[in-house]
Amino acid sequence: xxxxxxxxxxxxxxxxxxxxxxxxxxxxxxxxxxxxxxxxxxxxxxxxxxxxxxxxxxxxxxxxxxxxxxxxxxxxxxxxxxxxxxxxxxxxxxxxxxxxxxxxxxxxxxxxxxxxxxxxxxxxxxxxxxxxxxxxxxxxxxxxxxxxxxxxxxxxxxxxxxxxxxxxxxxxxxxxxxxxxxxxxxxxxxxxxxxxxxxxxxxxxxxxxxxxxxxxxxxxxxxxxxxxxxxxxxxxxxxxxxxxxxxxxxxxxxxxxxxxxxxxxxxxxxxxxxxxxxxxxxxxxxxxxxxxxxxxxxxxxxxxxxxxxxxxxxxxxxxxxxxxxxxxxxxxxxxxxxxxxxxxxxxxxxxxxxxxxxxxxxxxxxxxxxxxxxxxxxxxxxxxxxxxxxxxxxxxxxxxxxxxxxxxxxxxxxx
Amino acid sequence: xxxxxxxxxxxxxxxxxxxxxxxxxxxxxxxxxxxxxxxxxxxxxxxxxxxxxxxxxxxxxxxxxxxxxxxxxxxxxxxxxxxxxxxxxxxxxxxx
Numbered sequence: 001x002x003x004x005x006x007x008x009x010x011x012x013x014x015x016x017x018x019x020x021x022x023x024x025x026x027x028x029x030x031x032x033x034x035x036x037x038x039x040x041x042x043x044x045x046x047x048x049x050x051x052x053x054x055x056x057x058x059x060x061x062x063x064x065x066x067x068x069x070x071x072x073x074x075x076x077x078x079x080x081x082x083x084x085x086x087x088x089x090x091x092x093x094x095x096x097x098x099x100x101x102x103x104x105x106x107x108x109x110x111x112x113x114x115x116x117x118x119x120x121x122x123x124x125x126x127x128x129x130x131x132x133x134x135x136x137x138x139x140x141x142x143x144x145x146x147x148x149x150x151x152x153x154x155x156x157x158x159x160x161x162x163x164x165x166x167x168x169x170x171x172x173x174x175x176x177x178x179x180x181x182x183x184x185x186x187x188x189x190x191x192x193x194x195x196x197x198x199x200x201x202x203x204x205x206x207x208x209x210x211x212x213x214x215x216x217x218x219x220x221x222x223x224x225x226x227x228x229x230x231x232x233x234x235x236x237x238x239x240x241x242x243x244x245x246x247x248x249x250x251x252x253x254x255x256x257x258x259x260x261x262x263x264x265x266x267x268x269x270x271x272x273x274x275x276x277x278x279x280x281x282x283x284x285x286x287x288x289x290x291x292x293x294x295x296x297x298x299x300x301x302x303x304x305x306x307x308x309x310x311x312x313x314x315x316x317x318x319x320x321x322x323x324x325x326x327x328x329x330x331x332x333x334x335x336x337x338x339x340x341x342x343x344x345x346x347x348x349x350x351x352x353x354x355x356x357x358x359x360x361x362x363x364x365x366x367x368x369x370x371x372x373x374x375x376x377x378x379x380x381x382x383x384x385x386x387x388x389x390x391x392x393x394x395x396x397x398x399x400x401x402x403x404x405x406x407x408x409x410x411x412x413x414x415x
Numbered sequence: 416x417x418x419x420x421x422x423x424x425x426x427x428x429x430x431x432x433x434x435x436x437x438x439x440x441x442x443x444x445x446x447x448x449x450x451x452x453x454x455x456x457x458x459x460x461x462x463x464x465x466x467x468x469x470x471x472x473x474x475x476x477x478x479x480x481x482x483x484x485x486x487x488x489x490x491x492x493x494x495x496x497x498x499x500x501x502x503x504x505x506x507x508x509x510x511x
Contacts, residue, residue: 062430063430063431063453066456126459126462129455129458129459
């Protein structure tokens, strides 16, 4: 297997639309969660979301804007940014050996919601002609391939909240094995349609509004946590053999050492400690490292009662006493839950955290929970720490778990 | 704005950011950046603009003039005015 580098980062997120901005906001512990100011907010029990400040017409021509759902626009913007960051990664490359791997949980749900609005609420039969093309889950990956002429595998993964971690893991495998010379991998999600907001509300998984500080409504690992907050955005990575990136003189953001997948095979929503632990063990095996090598974990950390206690137990099960020495960060408190894009965004933040030698904070952890008793880096970033190896955990409804193993680049630490 | 051609041009100029001098009756749609998918969208917008119902039968439209003729025929067969009330369309501007 070849060593695999991440040589380009691109992102649209509630914390900013560049890797640097997104990381700086997370490092400062500033939340992107806010009260929704849309007419439909009045029909929601908890009108919260973490939205991305992104006007597609600032970046794309009118034809693109009309033909792409918001999730595809996010993905294409992030992919373009990642390729620009990777400094000539496509030059001299056989594009048959360049693939695209995108995770999304809900695909073009905004487009589908608009179609239903036309069909049922307005009782009109005039559905927009691009509805199928905008709504299909593989649209984001397809447009990235078209934009850059990437003719290798063009794949879309939909495993709910682990989708983009799976996509990155699959891309890693193909680059590491020599099948591909480059992959654009990540995820995109634009789930804030009226129908989707109501559907998530109906499942009783969303956070209640913190009346004093709405931006602090998502409180992972805190005893008074009340659920997750939906977020939107995309994160894309350029993944290539380390040797090729170094030969080009590219900036190496970090390495992907491996990916572990598991399936709970037990309950459609309730997380399984055994399933989550199995994914972490599989990831360590894939990366061929000892558990003691792990310095930090970006937790799945959704802020639901069920996930956070199960994830804590799973980390303890895998790492034993070493769990006490691992910095566990739940950045969803800040950027919300990007569902199918969450794993990619958290992977990007983890790579940035390692490059800068910090452990990102778990914000809004107000009340210790006896069932969540690890080092969550509560309340403020921890600076000047040697974080060389990280896990990025992503678990999902349906029971499909994915864990990425990341390593800091062999390069001087950034400030 | 009163002829079919002018009303069609307004749609094309807005959606494809085209200058008026490129829009002639014999201009190929492909040359204007309107591929088969673009034509599907254009026909959808035509339904709105001209208050016509598109037939289910497929139609081959290669030039702006083809679209103008198609719209005029639809308007004529469906018995609705092609232009807002009170506006007379000079026969010479109909691309038939």
